[in-house]
Amino acid sequence: MADLFLVLIHHPCLDRRGRIVTTAITSLDIHDIARSARTFGVRAVYVAHPVREQRDFAIRVRDHWFEQPDRLFDSRRREALELIHIVDDLDLAIAEIERMTGRRPILVYTSAQARDGVSCEQLRERMASGDSPILLMFGTGFGLAPAVRERADLVLNAIEGAGDYNHLSVRAAAAIILYRLRGR
Amino acid sequence: MADLFLVLIHHPCLDRRGRIVTTAITSLDIHDIARSARTFGVRAVYVAHPVREQRDFAIRVRDHWFEQPDRLFDSRRREALELIHIVDDLDLAIAEIERMTGRRPILVYTSAQARDGVSCEQLRERMASGDSPILLMFGTGFGLAPAVRERADLVLNAIEGAGDYNHLSVRAAAAIILYRLRGR
Numbered sequence: 277m278a279d280l281f282l283v284l285i286h287h288p289c290l291d292r293r294g295r296i297v298t299t300a301i302t303s304l305d306i307h308d309i310a311r312s313a314r315t316f317g318v319r320a321v322y323v324a325h326p327v328r329e330q331r332d333f334a335i336r337v338r339d340h341w342f343e344q345p346d347r348l349f350d351s352r353r354r355e356a357l358e359l360i361h362i363v364d365d366l367d368l369a370i371a372e373i374e375r376m377t378g379r380r381p382i383l384v385y386t387s388a389q390a391r392d393g394v395s396c397e398q399l400r401e402r403m404a405s406g407d408s409p410i411l412l413m414f415g416t417g418f419g420l421a422p423a424v425r426e427r428a429d430l431v432l433n434a435i436e437g438a439g440d441y442n443h444l445s446v447r448a449a450a451a452i453i454l455y456r457l458r459g460r
Numbered sequence: 461m462a463d464l465f466l467v468l469i470h471h472p473c474l475d476r477r478g479r480i481v482t483t484a485i486t487s488l489d490i491h492d493i494a495r496s497a498r499t500f501g502v503r504a505v506y507v508a509h510p511v512r513e514q515r516d517f518a519i520r521v522r523d524h525w526f527e528q529p530d531r532l533f534d535s536r537r538r539e540a541l542e543l544i545h546i547v548d549d550l551d552l553a554i555a556e557i558e559r560m561t562g563r564r565p566i567l568v569y570t571s572a573q574a575r576d577g578v579s580c581e582q583l584r585e586r587m588a589s590g591d592s593p594i595l596l597m598f599g600t601g602f603g604l605a606p607a608v609r610e611r612a613d614l615v616l617n618a619i620e621g622a623g624d625y626n627h628l629s630v631r632a633a634a635a636i637i638l639y640r641l642r643g644r
C-alpha cells in the first residue's frame with residue numbers, strides 16, 4: 277500500500293477576496309491534524325511556512341509536549357505530534373519524502389470547489405494498488421493558490437455536504453478526507 | 461427525513477484520569493462544529509455548560525461575528541454561527557428540540573471506545589426512514605461521563621482508524637460523523 281503524507285501550506289494561499297497571501301500558523305491545526313493523521317496512518321505531516329518566526333512558533337507548539345515532564349503521561353498526544361515536521365515550503369516536504377521513501381510523491385491538490393478531479397474512493401483504490409507515496413496538499417486561509425494546483429498531479433474533488441454550503445475548517449476537511457482514504 | 465441536532469457537552473465529562481469534571485469551552489470548537497454542522501445540514505447545535513461565565517464567553521465567541529460591521533462580508537461564517545445555541549445542560553437542549561419539532565429527540569451517545577452500538581450507516585438509514593429528531597451528544601475533555609451514556613437511546617460506534625490509535629479531537633470526530641450521516 278502506498279505511504280500517505282500530508283502538507284499544510286501557508287503560502288501561497290488565498291484570502292477571502294482571492295488575493296495571494298501568507299497565512300499565520302494556527303496552533304490547533306497542528307494538534308488536530310496530527311491526531312487525525314496518527315489515527316488514519318499518515319506517515320508524516322509537514323507544516324510549511326516561509327517565515328522563520330512562524331516556523332519557530334510551530335516548533336514550540338509541537339515540542340511543548342515533549343519538554344514538560346508533567347506532560348509525559350499524555351503519551352497519545354506525543355505519538356501524534358511526533359508526525360509533525362516544520363519546513364520552509366512544499367519543495368522541502370517533497371525532498372524529505374523522496375529521501376524517506378526513495379520515490380517522488382504524487383501531489384494531490386485539495387479544495388472546497390473542485391468537481392472535475394478524482395474522488396476519495398478512486399484515490400483510495402489507487403493507493404491500494406500503487407507504490408508511489410501520496411502527498412495531500414491542504415491550504416489555509418481561503419485555500420491554496422492556483423500556482424499550487426498547477427503543480428499537482430491529481431485534484432481531489434471537494435467534500436459535498438447536504439446542500440450548497442461548504443465552508444469546512446481545514447481541520448474538519450482533513451479529518452473527513454483521511455477517514456475516506458484510510459478509515460474502516 | 462429526520463432532523464439532526466448536535467449538543468456539545470462540558471459537564472459531566474471525563475478528564476485524562478477518568479475523573480468526572482467540567483471542561484472549559486474552546487472557542488474553536490464552536491466555529492469548527494458550526495461550520496461542519498452547516499455543511500451537513502444540522503438544524504441546531506447546542507453548546508451546554510453549567511457555569512454562567514463560560515456560557516457568556518461562548519455567547520461572545522458566537523456574537524462577535526454579528527456585531528462587527530467589518531465582519532459582515534464573511535457571511536459564510538455567520539450562516540454557520542447562526543446554528544449555535546448556548547444552554548445550561550442537556551435537558552434544556554432536549555426541551556428546545558421538543559419545542560421546535562414537537563417530538564422528543566432520540567439521544568445518541570458518541571465515544572472513542574464504543575464497539576457494541578450502531579454504525580453511522582445504520583443510523584443514516586434510520587434517519588432516512590424515521591421522523592423522530594436525532595440528537596448527537598459529543599463530549600469534551602476525555603469524553604462523556606457514564607451518566608450521559610445511561611440516558612442515551614442509542615450508542616454510536618467509535619470511528620476506526622488505520623490501527624489501534626484513536627484520539628481524534630472532538631472537532632475532527634464530529635466532522636467525520638456528520639459526513640457519514642449526511643455527506644454525499
